[in-house]
Amino acid sequence: MLGAIYRDDGKSGGMLPLRQTDPDLDFETLSPYPDLPAQRHGVAARFRLGLTYVIKCVVLCLIVWFAVTLMIRSRGSQSTTKTVDCSCGDTLQEARSRGCIFDALSTSWLPPRCIDESVSTKFDLSGPEPDGTWPYFTSTNGSQKIHASELWRHTYDSDDGYWTTNRWHISHCLYFWLRQYRELKRGVITWDESHDGEAHIPHCLEIITMVASGLEPIDAIRTHAWQNPSKKHDHHM
Template sequence: MMNSPSSSGSSEPFIPKPSKAEYSEVRTSDEEDPNLFVSQTRPKSRLRTIFSWISKTIIIVLALHSLITLSISAAIRIREAALPACYCGTSTAEALAMGCKYDSLATSWLPPHCRDDELTALFERAGNGPGGAWLYHAANTSASRLYSLEEMAYLADRPDAERQAWSTIDWHNMHCFYTLVKQMRGRAKMEYTGFPDATAHAEHCAVAMTDGIPRNKIVIGMSPGFGDPRLGELRNMG
């Protein structure tokens, strides 16, 4: 009779040693060797890279533009706040005593810091009269009497209803051009032209210069004054 495994004196299990070792070394799925897996990261496409670069560039450019615009705006406001007034009194005698001079470009008596005498001299030689002078009419007709430049200066002493002179569209166009140049040169203060700021004056000039009115038509009225307008005067100018 054969003996059963349990009745034998041996303590060895039924599975032989080599087979036991084989089973004991089998690895489970969470013990896999990490070296067996290779990363499959998807490379960025060239188009995505270019688009990302362009987007970042646009953002940087817009940020710089905003910063520069704000800086310029702040500098202009600081400068305007620091600018002395273009005030020259209320009469030619007072204006002369204050060191002011009649400026034909502004059609106003102005102190030195509000004038650009070099540009004004060029403007006075850009007219359609003898020697490049501008013709200033007492009324809006070519048959009216003409004022000399000196008479224009002293019109400022007259009452409001009597201190008006007239000139051509051509005069106005050149006035706009030289005033814009004066502004770029940093000597313009726009209140004495009848406008509260340079932007309003530039817009006015742009509209006037594209109206198509004949250049020799006498339709431009002007009232010589004393720099910064008196209270309420801006409402009557333009």
């Protein structure tokens, strides 16, 4: 069983807006010179910008602290925890014959014993879609959606996999760490080879940092997920 997710780094051009907003006056002022910066930058706008930056820094520091703590605890508990094999084979038929089911949080087919149903259910219903699910697509242009219940069709025998957003990617990291923390607390580690490696933590921190710093749009379709035995687990930034 092999699975992975990665993010495609796309670039897009844009034009400067003709319409500029004055936060102090609560109305939009038209600028005949769009190449020039706005003349009025209210105190309230600067305060909100600074507060947003501070909040992002605090959240990022907390995430880094949690990730490092999880990694240290994982190393220290290896001798006292029970490891459960989560292999489901190399084909869809083999996965089903072993009683495996597809877990969107792990982007993998897993035995029920390797799925934290509580965490996975919360993740599945924490998306921005009207029914609470996450948006999935057949390509980066987002023209054709895939419902969450149909993701399993894009695994194993499909080389294309599916695409989703940076927002999904960040939530995946946070909920996956929650799952790992709960496993450490129980003393039973499920070995999901696609994400349980230590490399998954800095990978997650990288995407979180890029979005928090504004280098990546949070709703850009950059994340590619697949489970195909012909490929090795990898991440591309």
